Amino acid sequence: MPKNITDHSNLCLHTMTTKPWSLREAIDGYEKAGVPGITVWRQHLEPYGPEEAGKMLRGSGLHVVSLCRGGFFPADTAEGRQANIDDNRKAVDEAVAIGAPLIVLVCGAVPGMPLVEGRKQILDGIAKVLPYAAAANVKLAIEPLHPMYADSRSAVNTLAQANDMVEALASPFLGVTVDVYHLWWDPDLANQIARAGNTIFSFHLCDWRTPTRDILNDRGLMGEGCINLREIRGWVEAQGFSGYDEVEIFSTEYWAGDQAAFVERIKAAYLKHC
Amino acid sequence: MPKNITDHSNLCLHTMTTKPWSLREAIDGYEKAGVPGITVWRQHLEPYGPEEAGKMLRGSGLHVVSLCRGGFFPADTAEGRQANIDDNRKAVDEAVAIGAPLIVLVCGAVPGMPLVEGRKQILDGIAKVLPYAAAANVKLAIEPLHPMYADSRSAVNTLAQANDMVEALASPFLGVTVDVYHLWWDPDLANQIARAGNTIFSFHLCDWRTPTRDILNDRGLMGEGCINLREIRGWVEAQGFSGYDEVEIFSTEYWAGDQAAFVERIKAAYLKHC
Numbered sequence: 001m002p003k004n005i006t007d008h009s010n011l012c013l014h015t016m017t018t019k020p021w022s023l024r025e026a027i028d029g030y031e032k033a034g035v036p037g038i039t040v041w042r043q044h045l046e047p048y049g050p051e052e053a054g055k056m057l058r059g060s061g062l063h064v065v066s067l068c069r070g071g072f073f074p075a076d077t078a079e080g081r082q083a084n085i086d087d088n089r090k091a092v093d094e095a096v097a098i099g100a101p102l103i104v105l106v107c108g109a110v111p112g113m114p115l116v117e118g119r120k121q122i123l124d125g126i127a128k129v130l131p132y133a134a135a136a137n138v139k140l141a142i143e144p145l146h147p148m149y150a151d152s153r154s155a156v157n158t159l160a161q162a163n164d165m166v167e168a169l170a171s172p173f174l175g176v177t178v179d180v181y182h183l184w185w186d187p188d189l190a191n192q193i194a195r196a197g198n199t200i201f202s203f204h205l206c207d208w209r210t211p212t213r214d215i216l217n218d219r220g221l222m223g224e225g226c227i228n229l230r231e232i233r234g235w236v237e238a239q240g241f242s243g244y245d246e247v248e249i250f251s252t253e254y255w256a257g258d259q260a261a262f263v264e265r266i267k268a269a270y271l272k273h274c
Numbered sequence: 275m276p277k278n279i280t281d282h283s284n285l286c287l288h289t290m291t292t293k294p295w296s297l298r299e300a301i302d303g304y305e306k307a308g309v310p311g312i313t314v315w316r317q318h319l320e321p322y323g324p325e326e327a328g329k330m331l332r333g334s335g336l337h338v339v340s341l342c343r344g345g346f347f348p349a350d351t352a353e354g355r356q357a358n359i360d361d362n363r364k365a366v367d368e369a370v371a372i373g374a375p376l377i378v379l380v381c382g383a384v385p386g387m388p389l390v391e392g393r394k395q396i397l398d399g400i401a402k403v404l405p406y407a408a409a410a411n412v413k414l415a416i417e418p419l420h421p422m423y424a425d426s427r428s429a430v431n432t433l434a435q436a437n438d439m440v441e442a443l444a445s446p447f448l449g450v451t452v453d454v455y456h457l458w459w460d461p462d463l464a465n466q467i468a469r470a471g472n473t474i475f476s477f478h479l480c481d482w483r484t485p486t487r488d489i490l491n492d493r494g495l496m497g498e499g500c501i502n503l504r505e506i507r508g509w510v511e512a513q514g515f516s517g518y519d520e521v522e523i524f525s526t527e528y529w530a531g532d533q534a535a536f537v538e539r540i541k542a543a544y545l546k547h548c
Contacts (some may be wrong), residue, residue: 001464111484112501115459148422150459151484151500157459185389185431210385210425215486226385226425 011036050097070109073125343543346382347399372487
């Protein structure tokens with residue numbers, strides 16, 4: 001097991017974790033709470049535009065950890081695939097504007113498209129965006145999504161697949177995101193984290209509730225569920241990962257409550273359970 | 275691709291597919307509809323008891339394909355684990371009583387128990403039930419469940435894991451169930467089906483709806499979703515599998531409607547999409 005977490009110096013929140021907050025409110029709220037890291041979702045960036053958002057973030061004391069999310073490569077037509085690649089290049093521009101060194105890729109899936117075809121289109125899409133990202137000094141991280149999202153959100157559903165893609169494209173600008181929610185069940189997880197090694201670019205935390213009441217928006221606060229959070233953190237850190245611990249919780253229940261109080265609960269749960 | 279299905283001679287329904295029907299109603303309904311196979315769930319058997327249920331089934335023209343479900347081996351205490359093993363032996367007795375040649379195992383999981391421990395307890399539990407099943411000439415099939423059930427229903431979440439267990443215990447009475455709902459997303463599925471070979475004891479059909487509105491009871495009728503049903507059937511049949519095509523749909527939506535009409539919809543969907 002890794003050593004215990006004793007302070008919040010390595011904590012990062014995703015703006016989607018406090019979805020009701022605007023980017024302005026999130027910046028202010030995280031700073032007030034002493035949370036040093038922020039991962040910005042594009043929907044929170046959009047109302048301000050990347051330039052204005054970049055000014056706000058640079059004017060804060062926060063460290064921008066990543067931009068979420070690029071990806072969604074597969075499409076039924078060549079035009080659709082090109083539009084998706086263009087949108088990923090736009091995400092690179094946004095990352096530059098807000099000072100995010102990394103874009104997390106939710107790779108996409110089209111219901112009814114054979115997974116083999118979707119996976120091929122994903123690899124092709126990443127290959128086409130990668131030079132643009134590298135030229136901008138922005139890294140890309142493939143985030144494998146839980147198999148329950150294979151129909152419509154990502155055809156990349158295991159860390160093994162993400163590792164295969166990273167090895168196939170072999171660029172210092174391409175790595176993986178390890179998200180405990182998506183990967184905890186995998187009997188091969190420890191091995192695949194070791195295989196990923198120094199290509200682990202980011203690490204996402206939350207928990208798996210029993211029962212899970214909604215397939216999208218019922219993630220648990222750390223400690224509310226069954227995920228072996230500390231053990232997985234140990235595996236990741238054993239590979240030399242020293243980035244932020246990013247809390248990414250989609251929860252209709254928590255979004256309905258007071259967000260500042262929720263941030264305090266996250267801080268406590270982080271110390272106790274991660 | 276396998277050859278098209280042109281009649282219902284290989285069709286089997288799970289009594290849970292028509293959950294509102296009693297076993298009596300299911301027997302009569304399937305016979306009237308010309309569905310030759312039935313897989314009996316223990317909750318449908320329970321009101322009659324195994325002897326009476328056995329008489330009803332032998333008095334019908336139906337072929338009993340399997341008993342669902344054994345398993346649920348892990349428990350926090352030795353007493354709990356023994357109670358689970360005893361319950362599986364009881365299931366063997368029930369299978370004998372109703373003439374079911376096979377019990378499908380949903381292997382179980384305890385929220386918060388490390389998956390590695392759960393998996394160990396599952397292998398141990400199967401090993402303890404297997405001689406009793408073999409002596410009764412009843413086979414056991416490990417059914418890997420979708421990773422979204424790893425918290426509380428099964429710590430066996432890939433066909434690779436089930437194959438490992440079958441190889442470890444090496445008995446002609448132990449095999450696997452291939453259920454498209456649980457396995458369709460797996461990038462290694464074709465390989466693992468080939469590896470399972472003649473240890474494929476049963477084959478379950480339904481579809482994956484987009485969106486999935488409920489994690490348990492929103493399975494789709496074949497053709498309503500994105501699963502490559504025919505391709506997977508081809509992989510299974512290429513291994514020499516010639517058992518029934520079992521339709522297992524848990525659906526709050528379909529359970530709320532007329533069950534005889536639902537059976538007719540299943541028959542049509544089976545010919546069109548499987």
